[in-house]
Amino acid sequence: MTIKEKEEEVIEEFSFFEDWMAKYEYIIDLGKNLNGYPPEQKTPENIIKGCQSQVWLHAYMDGEKLIYKADSDALISKGLISLLVGVLSDQTPADILSNKLKFIEEIGLNEHLSPNRSNGLSSMIKTMKAYAIAFSK
Template identity: 60%
Template structure:
């Protein structure tokens, strides 16, 4: 699936929820389903700068695609990083770098996050794009 197709699917998924409490529950559920990051990747070098919570993000390049794993010590943040991984992991580096992540606004995420969480989300996206750029440059 393309990044656009995944975003459209997420927008549709979120449209089923009546209110923001239900949407938060869904985000938390996604966080619980996030595949565990290897403990060896829970190092300070892999912490996302700009996140209030501790968020570890690891990226690797396999068969021309970038795959991400992550973890967080905060349940809602873990859900947010899980959303980003759902959209960007397994995609080509060029597609990640140029992705317009419109689903964030479409599902109303930005206006329902605290300013610190919204900043953390921006930092997550930036870090994922930087990893994709760096991994692409190395190949």
């Protein structure tokens, strides 16, 4: 699936939620179900700056594709980074860099998350893109 297709999937999923509680319950569940972050990568260097909670991001190449792994000590942050990993992981660095993400705005996370978290979200995306630049040839 392309990044665009994955974004459409997320947007559709969120269109079913009728209130903030349903939306946040979903994000929290995503957070609870995000596993598999390598413990040895839980280093201070891998913490994304600009988030109020601790969010770790690790990235590596698997063939042509860039793989992201992430974790957080807060569930909502973990759910948010899980959404981003779901959309951006397993894509080529070139695709990651050429796509301007639109789903965050479309599912109303920009306006509903507090500024600090919103900044956290943009820091997450910035860091993920920085990895894509680093792994571009």
